[in-house]
Amino acid sequence: MEKVIDEKVQGTALVKEAKEGNSKRLFIESYGCQMNFSDSEIVASILANEGYNTTNQLEDADLVLVNTCSIREKAEQTVRKRLEKYNAVKQQNPKMKVGVLGCMAERLKEKFLEEEKIVDLVVGPDAYKDLPNLINEVEEGRNAVNVILSKEETYGDISPVRLQSNGVSAFVSITRGCDNMCTFCVVPFTRGRERSRDPQSILQEVNELWEKGFKEITLLGQNVDSYLWYGGGLKKDFAKASKMAQATAVNFAQLLDMVAEAQPKMRIRFSTSNPQDMTMDVIETMAKHHNICNYIHLPVQSGSDRILKKMNRLHTREEYFEMIDNIKKLIPDCGISHDMIAGFPTETEEDHQDTLSLMEYVKYDFGFMFAYSERPGTMAGRKFEDDVPEKVKKRRLTEIIELQQKHALYRTQQQVGKTVEVLIEKSSKRSDAHWAGRNSQNTMVIFPKENYKVGDYVMVKVEDCTSATLFGEAVDYSPMNA
Numbered sequence: 001m002e003k004v005i006d007e008k009v010q011g012t013a014l015v016k017e018a019k020e021g022n023s024k025r026l027f028i029e030s031y032g033c034q035m036n037f038s039d040s041e042i043v044a045s046i047l048a049n050e051g052y053n054t055t056n057q058l059e060d061a062d063l064v065l066v067n068t069c070s071i072r073e074k075a076e077q078t079v080r081k082r083l084e085k086y087n088a089v090k091q092q093n094p095k096m097k098v099g100v101l102g103c104m105a106e107r108l109k110e111k112f113l114e115e116e117k118i119v120d121l122v123v124g125p126d127a128y129k130d131l132p133n134l135i136n137e138v139e140e141g142r143n144a145v146n147v148i149l150s151k152e153e154t155y156g157d158i159s160p161v162r163l164q165s166n167g168v169s170a171f172v173s174i175t176r177g178c179d180n181m182c183t184f185c186v187v188p189f190t191r192g193r194e195r196s197r198d199p200q201s202i203l204q205e206v207n208e209l210w211e212k213g214f215k216e217i218t219l220l221g222q223n224v225d226s227y228l229w230y231g232g233g234l235k236k237d238f239a240k241a242s243k244m245a246q247a248t249a250v251n252f253a254q255l256l257d258m259v260a261e262a263q264p265k266m267r268i269r270f271s272t273s274n275p276q277d278m279t280m281d282v283i284e285t286m287a288k289h290h291n292i293c294n295y296i297h298l299p300v301q302s303g304s305d306r307i308l309k310k311m312n313r314l315h316t317r318e319e320y321f322e323m324i325d326n327i328k329k330l331i332p333d334c335g336i337s338h339d340m341i342a343g344f345p346t347e348t349e350e351d352h353q354d355t356l357s358l359m360e361y362v363k364y365d366f367g368f369m370f371a372y373s374e375r376p377g378t379m380a381g382r383k384f385e386d387d388v389p390e391k392v393k394k395r396r397l398t399e400i401i402e403l404q405q406k407h408a409l410y411r412t413q414q415q416v417g418k419t420v421e422v423l424i425e426k427s428s429k430r431s432d433a434h435w436a437g438r439n440s441q442n443t444m445v446i447f448p449k450e451n452y453k454v455g456d457y458v459m460v461k462v463e464d465c466t467s468a469t470l471f472g473e474a475v476d477y478s479p480m481n482a
């Protein structure tokens, strides 16, 4: 694979990998969570061995793939709009083939072909290795579908092709699927049962990324805290495993320790955590290693015990506070973000006030906040009437967002006057004379470029801030840069 400049965005070159001799062009775009963006890099790798290099020119593509999200109705509408766009382009390029990947493909299955005539192939998140066969079927004039969910597949043997990468940060997936069955969530139905990837293949990918000059990785999973490797197989079958397998199993804290030790100059992040599965040894491991970032994305979804129960979130608001207290005790400056849903079925004003008071207790750095969107096939979609009026949902969501912005500013103001370690990722959006990069807490920091370059770790004295960004002056290189 050779590295080529894909395009320049805000003065910063985005690199992609291309295979010499490949003549077919793949246009692939992704929607939704980081897992989807990481999966698209696996798909690009599988198809690179079939003669495809990626292009970001839709008009030039022989094959167009869209990696879809199904988490909210709006996400699916976005995909349908893109398919209309492809349809217009296909008028000029009739040979172009179109495929849908990801969670919406898994949710709709064959129905996608009936609903969207432009679609030639439908492939679920666990069937990407079957793409070469499915494309052959399409080239022979048949539509093709594979939406079988797997008990083993982790794509651990596939070396992802980095797409639109800044050459500094990369995703490394460590688990697939989820067993948690939160009543509002489609993921367990679209991504199947939880299984973990072999730690040796994770370490190999991390070492390869270091060799390629990457400086930061994010370990990815729908629920990283329940990572558990015991030789392959589903998390839920661990109890049936042999004594030896149980004794030599690797859990998330141990994996974090292994990766941090293997590449001490590589920054490590992880996402997404789950309060009901997070354990103290993860926080202790974070505190032990300077290169594991002081940042946790810890979705809570609601502050009301009654609603948490209805969501099948297996923790109370008190247990969540205890987790937050433990984190702040061991890592006082830890950045914390959340996911929150406004207007879940039967949510009262009192439940909403519980959400606001929980946010007041934690004072998150930032959050992803949405109004409840009923999803077909989920327990809530089947059993609970979506009874909170849209107007009330919107008003509650606005209150949550406004409170979050107040807390975000409170958190960034706490960093003014401090010197923070920043990994340079790109030029600032607003000024080509300034670098942009994130500190350990995952907050964006902007400072004058001087002689520093992309990929450098720099100590920056913070002088000012907004609720989302810190502004400062470089002081010196960080010891991590050596």
Ligand code: SF4
Pocket: 178, 179, 180, 181, 182, 185, 186, 187, 188, 222, 223, 274
């Ligand atoms: S933990 Fe819950 S919300 Fe998260 S992916 Fe699993 S089922 Fe969905």
